[in-house]
Amino acid sequence: MSEFANLKVKEFLQKASSSSPTPGGGTVSAMMGALGASLLRMVAELTVGKKGYEEVWEEMGGRSGELNELMGELSRLMDEDSKAFDAVMEAFSLPKESEEEKAARREAIQRAFKLATEVPLKTAKACLKALEHAPHIAEKGNKNSISDVGVGALACMGGLRGALLNVKINTPSIKDVSFREAAEREAEELMKKGEALYEETMDRVERVLEG
Secondary structure, three states: OOOOOOOOHHHHHHHHOOOOOOOOHHHHHHHHHHHHHHHHHHHHHHHOOOOOOHHHHHHHHHHHHHHHHHHHHHHHHHHHHHHHHHHHHHHHOOOOOOHHHHHHHHHHHHHHHHHHHHHHHHHHHHHHHHHOOHHHHHHHOOHHHHHHHHHHHHHHHHHHHHHHHHHHHHHHHOOOHHHHHHHHHHHHHHHHHHHHHHHHHHHHHHHHHHO
8 A cells, every 4th residue: 555545634734735845746646536536436336235226236336346446556656656756856866977977867867757757647547547437427326426426526637637737847858759749649638538528527417416
């Protein structure tokens, strides 16, 4: 289990609000995604076994299991993101006296920036996978918990957006053009898919709330 995920809420908030750069936005984005997945899973669980929803018990049970796995993945990514940022800082602190040291430092910095781009992309993809469940749960899940579906989708979308902001801040520092452009394309695709799923979910949520 993640080191950060094991903290009490107050402890995490203190760490996030301190002058230390970690945990930062990437870790918080992963946490938002995990919280969103947990709310979506809750509604799926509140549907399984509920009278009147017999036809979707099996489907909701399957979605609950997948969302549980995503909660675990996003919890681990909370730590991975902070470690990736630490790697960038460590690379910049390497010695640069000789030409050999300068070259080694440049290579280390580039490796670190690539890692710091790959990890939030993983977070964004996990948030998107969680968000893929949201429209279905909004449509077929327990209507008494429809607002929780909306909050879950909002948290997943926030996690996805936040993760992609971390991609965006790191890619300009990457000199490998093919890597950078591939990461930027993937980020754009993830955002488009996420926005579509979020809008679909919220439309369904609002329809239920409006009766």
